[in-house]
Amino acid sequence: MRKTRLDTARILAARQVIDPVFLDTPLYRCEALEPGLGCAVSVKLETANPVRSFKARGTELVASRLAGQGARDVVCASAGNLGQALAWSGRGRGLAVTVVASRCATPAKLDSIRALGARLELVDGDHELARERAADIARRDGIRLVEDSLDIETCEGAATIGLELAAAATPFDVVLVALGGGALATGVGHVLKAMAPGVEVVCVQPLGAPALTHSWRQRRVVTTDSADTIADGVAGRRPIPAVLDDLLLVADDAVLVQEASIIAGMRMLLDHAGLVVEPSAALGIAAVLEDRDRFAGRHVVTVVCGSNVNLDAYHRWVC
Amino acid sequence: MRKTRLDTARILAARQVIDPVFLDTPLYRCEALEPGLGCAVSVKLETANPVRSFKARGTELVASRLAGQGARDVVCASAGNLGQALAWSGRGRGLAVTVVASRCATPAKLDSIRALGARLELVDGDHELARERAADIARRDGIRLVEDSLDIETCEGAATIGLELAAAATPFDVVLVALGGGALATGVGHVLKAMAPGVEVVCVQPLGAPALTHSWRQRRVVTTDSADTIADGVAGRRPIPAVLDDLLLVADDAVLVQEASIIAGMRMLLDHAGLVVEPSAALGIAAVLEDRDRFAGRHVVTVVCGSNVNLDAYHRWVC
Numbered sequence: 001m002r003k004t005r006l007d008t009a010r011i012l013a014a015r016q017v018i019d020p021v022f023l024d025t026p027l028y029r030c031e032a033l034e035p036g037l038g039c040a041v042s043v044k045l046e047t048a049n050p051v052r053s054f055k056a057r058g059t060e061l062v063a064s065r066l067a068g069q070g071a072r073d074v075v076c077a078s079a080g081n082l083g084q085a086l087a088w089s090g091r092g093r094g095l096a097v098t099v100v101a102s103r104c105a106t107p108a109k110l111d112s113i114r115a116l117g118a119r120l121e122l123v124d125g126d127h128e129l130a131r132e133r134a135a136d137i138a139r140r141d142g143i144r145l146v147e148d149s150l151d152i153e154t155c156e157g158a159a160t161i162g163l164e165l166a167a168a169a170t171p172f173d174v175v176l177v178a179l180g181g182g183a184l185a186t187g188v189g190h191v192l193k194a195m196a197p198g199v200e201v202v203c204v205q206p207l208g209a210p211a212l213t214h215s216w217r218q219r220r221v222v223t224t225d226s227a228d229t230i231a232d233g234v235a236g237r238r239p240i241p242a243v244l245d246d247l248l249l250v251a252d253d254a255v256l257v258q259e260a261s262i263i264a265g266m267r268m269l270l271d272h273a274g275l276v277v278e279p280s281a282a283l284g285i286a287a288v289l290e291d292r293d294r295f296a297g298r299h300v301v302t303v304v305c306g307s308n309v310n311l312d313a314y315h316r317w318v319c
Numbered sequence: 320m321r322k323t324r325l326d327t328a329r330i331l332a333a334r335q336v337i338d339p340v341f342l343d344t345p346l347y348r349c350e351a352l353e354p355g356l357g358c359a360v361s362v363k364l365e366t367a368n369p370v371r372s373f374k375a376r377g378t379e380l381v382a383s384r385l386a387g388q389g390a391r392d393v394v395c396a397s398a399g400n401l402g403q404a405l406a407w408s409g410r411g412r413g414l415a416v417t418v419v420a421s422r423c424a425t426p427a428k429l430d431s432i433r434a435l436g437a438r439l440e441l442v443d444g445d446h447e448l449a450r451e452r453a454a455d456i457a458r459r460d461g462i463r464l465v466e467d468s469l470d471i472e473t474c475e476g477a478a479t480i481g482l483e484l485a486a487a488a489t490p491f492d493v494v495l496v497a498l499g500g501g502a503l504a505t506g507v508g509h510v511l512k513a514m515a516p517g518v519e520v521v522c523v524q525p526l527g528a529p530a531l532t533h534s535w536r537q538r539r540v541v542t543t544d545s546a547d548t549i550a551d552g553v554a555g556r557r558p559i560p561a562v563l564d565d566l567l568l569v570a571d572d573a574v575l576v577q578e579a580s581i582i583a584g585m586r587m588l589l590d591h592a593g594l595v596v597e598p599s600a601a602l603g604i605a606a607v608l609e610d611r612d613r614f615a616g617r618h619v620v621t622v623v624c625g626s627n628v629n630l631d632a633y634h635r636w637v638c
Binding site: 024027032052 | 340346371
């Protein structure tokens with residue numbers, strides 16, 4: 001049988017490297033959400049930490065390894081959350097961090113990257129162009145390029161969420177994970193398939209940025225010419241072949257949701273759970289809203305993966 | 320030397336009784352808050368659990384003890400958070416829970432109490448009248464009355480927050496706790512004085528509901544005729560003598576803040592930490608805003624004690 005690139009023993013070991021402030025995040029039932037969704041709902045909350053997303057689980061591994069190797073610099077392309085997380089993890093280990101982002105990225109995320117002391121370079125274009133520019137810098141300067149979802153540390157970091165879910169006191173039936181580059185889905189999926197194989201792993205992507213979902217369905221890389229979604233954290237166009245291979249092994253399904261459902265999900269998380277979240281963190285709720293019958297009577301866990309959102313836009317969407 | 324009513328060994332033992340979903344809550348630096356406050360700020364977040372406040376730490380102890388004694392019923396007066404918590408803890412242990420609340424209590428809290436299966440009785444009047452009515456019911460029916468802050472379990476439950484603060488990886492200088500009935504302040508204060516005596520324990524109460532602060536300053540119970548604050552969770556008028564005695568032993572200071580500062584604190588927690596909180600959870604930030612010089616350059620931890628807030632009112636205040 002084919003195996004993913006991930007290794008459960010390495011993921012367990014990763015817990016020893018990641019700052020505990022990012023581990024053992026809250027996992028709890030939100031009964032107030034349930035009448036509106038028709039199923040039992042628990043939230044795995046990845047926003048109550050210094051970077052307000054799960055991404056630091058991975059950047060802690062990257063930065064720790066680089067520091068151990070005596071490296072001084074690191075660069076990544078980021079729509080925001082990876083950049084913030086790498087800036088935080090790098091700062092703590094004396095690394096000079098460069099983040100390349102699209103000029104259209106969420107201002108709140110860019111401000112945070114700067115505040116954390118990273119050098120920020122903006123490109124005119126979308127995230128895929130930022131990826132190219134970051135790769136150029138890495139080649140030119142001979143420094144490590146961190147590629148989200150391709151680099152195994154980013155998947156292993158995300159996978160530590162899977163360990164925590166597998167250890168949950170209350171059993172659950174389904175986990176809903178945002179699908180962007182694929183690190184979260186392949187990481188969580190790998191661990192659950194190994195440790196809680198009865199749990200259905202459902203990946204959720206915006207209809208406006210469907211490349212990896214189409215790729216999963218067609219079992220081959222499908223790119224798109226554009227991505228059009230408010231869920232900036234998952235707006236990729238060019239899936240990474242190795243990540244798709246892993247996703248084919250661990251995802252039970254990949255579904256696409258409309259923008260209106262993402263907004264409705266954000267609104268429900270505010271109204272009934274008191275949570276301000278970024279759009280990608282509402283993808284799971286959006287998936288339930290679009291297919292209540294599928295989840296009726298089951299216990300779903302949705303990973304609330306980030307809360308870095310521009311509040312002006314948030315209020316426009318939600319209020 | 321006089322001692323508080325609390326006992327550190329009992330508080331340690333309480334951790335074994337409380338559902339883990341309420342324990343080991345996030346504690347993290349919020350650097351984005353710091354430019355506006357002039358000090359290092361960490362948040363102890365008590366909202367990411369099924370009842371969205373710290374109160375279940377105490378009701379878990381009450382309900383567990385009652386169930387162990389074969390009790391079937393329990394009653395409390397509550398502005399909302401204690402009622403929700405007791406409803407949750409009681410339901411899990413087969414107890415019939417009655418909550419008496421003021422008709423003016425936050426609707427969102429009352430809805431949650433009902434949704435958790437408790438019997439809700441509303442009184443025309445404020446929280447002190449609800450306390451009297453709950454006591455009447457307890458006498459009439461011969462059932463346990465849970466009195467927030469007076470009953471030692473409510474203080475011991477809150478005190479488990481102190482254990483987690485004392486074990487913090489990063490040292491801090493000050494803890495800011497909301498002052499209402501006094502359970503949170505005496506619980507956290509007791510543990511910190513025992514285990515981290517260098518930490519300053521600062522209680523914060525609204526200027527519009529100052530009874531316990533005046534009592535602490537005058538070292539005798541001072542009641543007020545009315546309470547007028549948006550911070551419904553801390554709007555008491557008649558301090559409990561035994562709680563005041565404890566508070567005099569463990570609080571380094573008790574300060575009063577204006578309503579405008581509470582609102583400014585709520586707004587800062589939303590804008591810079593992405594947290595929707597109820598007014599009482601913003602008291603700590605309000606205290607820093609009103610006396611920046613006092614906290615300048617120090618590391619303060621503020622206990623974000625609840626997020627059960629009426630969103631209509633919240634938007635009116637904050638947006």
